Amino acid sequence: MSPMLIIAKREFRSYFDSPIAYIVICLSFFALGLMFFFLNGGFWQLDRASISRLFESTPMGLSFLVVPVVTMRLLAEERRSGTLEMLITLPVKDSDVVIGKYLGALGLVLVLVLSTLAYPLVMFKFPWNLGPLDGGPVASGYLGMVLFCCAAVAVGLLISALTESQAVAFFITFFVLGALWLFGDLASKAGGTLAILLNYVSFQSRLNNFWRGLIDSRDVVFFLSVTVLSLMVAFRALERRKWA
């Protein structure tokens, strides 16, 4: 196994060795249930065989809480406790460290996201069948969500690479991802070029198309670009220790 995958495995396991994974998953599901069935009248009032509510509320929760919590410690904690020195002086490349940690954290977030598949499966396949669910938007919605997670975790990792404090990493990630999400709402109030600009960078606006069953290559490229760019900057931030 390559060093990158070993680091990813260790990272992923360490979430489950500490309470963090269980707390995040349990509370997220609780919150998702509340939002899905009760917020704004809830699922039943809509009276339609659609789980679009799931796609609307999950990324919001991920942006504001889950991703910041999961990514805050990635590099900040290693740097603070000095384990980074131990890790990097093993025969690993800096890129192995960045991508390994990224994959570990992304793994946990994806476990969470993919377990929300329980909603469409349980409600529309077995044991209940509440109506004919249109599979297309569900599939594209999940694709969008996965892409969104890739980008959000990369942003979180980047921010964690820039600081030694988990708390600072949490708040900045919370703020950045929250802003990127809320720009979508803001865009509808603003007008003109500003709205175009806000919509361009907003994760929410980008995801809108996926919810409607529309896979636009521009959106896919957008999320992938954010991911790659963030990882590259995180790599540079990690390398900076050599020269500073």
Added chain:
Amino acid sequence: MATDVMIQANGLTKRFGVVRALDKVNFEVKRGEVVGFLGPNGAGKSTTMRILTCFISPSTGSATVNSHDVFDNPLEVRRSIGYLPQRAPLYTDMTVWEYLKFAAEIRGLDESTFKQRLKKVVEVCGLAQSLGKDISTLSHGYRQRVGLGQALIHDPPILILDEPTSDLDPNEKAEVLRYIKEIGKDRTILLSTHNLAEVEEACARAIIVSKGRVVADGPLDEIRGKTGRVRYVVTIDEQRAEAGNKPPAAAQALEALQRLGGVKTARELPTDEKAHRFELSSASDADVRAEIYRLAVAKGWTLLELRRDAQSLDAVFRDLTRGDEKLDRGANWSAADADEDEADDSSSEDEDDDESDEDDEEEVVDAKSKGKS
């Protein structure tokens, strides 16, 4: 020659902003040597080690480890070394076994080699009882052992240990030193510490750095002789005296000793006995023992102890590392160091511990040299 030099540093300089942490450091470590890397806190020991392990890069200069360049071939360099950073930072959420396994996997050891090595490592580091324990529950001494274990798991030809004995209790220290001596027979070890007794215990050669410069490099005996002075310890009974004379007061005795020909400095040492104890120094070519004896006889003092030894490494260390503060460190920094001797240690970087240990260490060195004579 080229293959025999395991670690080579050529003009390593490292600047952190205006502070020059290392200033043209040159040294070589050959195969099979155990070298003590000595210096006060903030002298640049850790910085040098971090450069050698490719964790940071030097501002100028170059280094090779196992004939791999630290710039061009960092992965090869890291493969050839086992490194224990200061204070053994480990992942506290893993068990000891998991941690060692993790280090072994990253180093590409296969399952059967890992098992073999693990057995050996567990034996020499004394980890058998703690393999299944979470690292977070271990005492610092045990963490240090785990750190040493991960540095050894791949049986590296070179070991770089940054203060491997800090925070250990005396038994553990002795154990680690014994172990270092043992593995040092067929390996190259660079070991940093500011505890001189340890160097005397484990190393044949020392490199002393101060303020980012190498101030001494050579076999311990050579370094000891470097200041060219000899040290005497004289103990005189403070209650009894010979032939009706009165026992001397400390000040009187000190003054009389100071006046002897050949004595350069004299000072009183603390002692538990009911006696006065003095430390004298003279130039290395003079021998003032006869003078001291005659003085005692003349005054009727009861001489309880008189011995001569080469100056302790501890004193050499202080001589060598003192007074360099103002060099290249930025004038405003050293101006603040009114108490230059020890207080300056705390000024730089991340090495903040152990100042209070200084006195203890002195005692240890004293006790040791007493034992030898």
